[in-house]
Amino acid sequence: MTVDVILPCLDEAPALPWVLERMPAGFRPIVVDNGSTDGSAKIASNLGAQVVVEPAAGFGAACFTGLRAATSDVVCFMDCDGSLDPRDLPLVATPVLDGEADLVLGARHPTEAGAWPIHARFANRALAWLMARRVGGQVRDLGPMRCARREALLELGVTDRRFGWPLEMVVRAAAAGWRIVEVPVSYAPRIGRSKVTGTLRGTARAVFDMARVMS
Numbered sequence: 001m002t003v004d005v006i007l008p009c010l011d012e013a014p015a016l017p018w019v020l021e022r023m024p025a026g027f028r029p030i031v032v033d034n035g036s037t038d039g040s041a042k043i044a045s046n047l048g049a050q051v052v053v054e055p056a057a058g059f060g061a062a063c064f065t066g067l068r069a070a071t072s073d074v075v076c077f078m079d080c081d082g083s084l085d086p087r088d089l090p091l092v093a094t095p096v097l098d099g100e101a102d103l104v105l106g107a108r109h110p111t112e113a114g115a116w117p118i119h120a121r122f123a124n125r126a127l128a129w130l131m132a133r134r135v136g137g138q139v140r141d142l143g144p145m146r147c148a149r150r151e152a153l154l155e156l157g158v159t160d161r162r163f164g165w166p167l168e169m170v171v172r173a174a175a176a177g178w179r180i181v182e183v184p185v186s187y188a189p190r191i192g193r194s195k196v197t198g199t200l201r202g203t204a205r206a207v208f209d210m211a212r213v214m215s
Contacts, residue, residue: 001073003093004150006066007031007049007080008059013038015082015191020047022086027093030069031080034062060165064158070150078106078145082191091183092147102152102178103170106145106185142166145185148173 005023009016009031016031023029031044031051045051054065063077074096078084088106095101144166156172158165173180 001026001097003027003074003076003089003097003147004066004070004072005029005076005078005086005089006063006070007078008034008062008066009036009040009044009080010034010062011036011038011040012080012191013040013043015080016040016043017047018082018191019080019086020044020049024087024089027076027086027089028072030066032062032066032069034058056161058161059163060158060161060168063165064161067150067153073149073151074147075150075153076145076147079190083188084108084145085186085188088145088185089147091185092145095181095183096147096149100179101181102148103173103180104147105139105141105170105180105182106143107141107182108143108145108187109184111186111188139170139180140182142170143185148178152178 003026005027007019007029010033012019013036020029029044029049031041031049033041033044033051033053035055035057041051041053050069052065052069054062066077067075074093076089076093078086078089084106092104092106095104146166146169148169153169156169156176158168158172160168170180
């Protein structure tokens with residue numbers, strides 16, 4: 001079975017070759033260009049990825065556009081900045097493909113010092129703890145590598161179009177009684193300039209968006 005992999009993209013030209021060349025067999029990349037000015041879309045297309053454009057700024061907007069463009073029954077999401085290894089995708093997809101889980105989250109494990117800045121790690125743990133209290137169960141990471149069935153995701157009706165998208169997906173899935181599991185995935189320093197977790201401002205913006213989902 002082919003699995004579509006949705007890759008929201010904003011100026012990731014340095015990382016795209018590494019990411020796309022490591023895509024496992026059976027996993028089809030869909031790069032959602034979200035306003036890049038560095039030629040990311042052309043690079044992705046030249047490397048064989050399907051490219052769709054989402055002009056409205058926002059991580060959730062790009063993810064939703066990719067979800068609508070996907071045609072496979074099972075879809076994965078992951079960042080395309082080189083911090084996540086596409087070779088981990090089968091670990092995340094297998095429980096869904098085998099019918100053992102409805103939503104699989106990749107719990108990030110840094111491969112070296114500095115891969116996950118302390119301020120971003122603390123914010124992630126705090127949000128995961130708050131979410132676990134709200135929905136029950138134990139979630140360690142709101143990681144961007146994840147997998148679920150496409151139609152079921154569309155039926156969840158996730159409305160956030162910014163950085164609250166990943167958290168709202170988990171909250172709605174839990175409320176719908178989905179089986180949510182985590183599997184470990186590697187997490188390395190991103191390639192190129194960080195726009196979110198590598199900066200205090202970017203992390204604060206993401207936390208603010210996610211806090212709105214929890215309110």
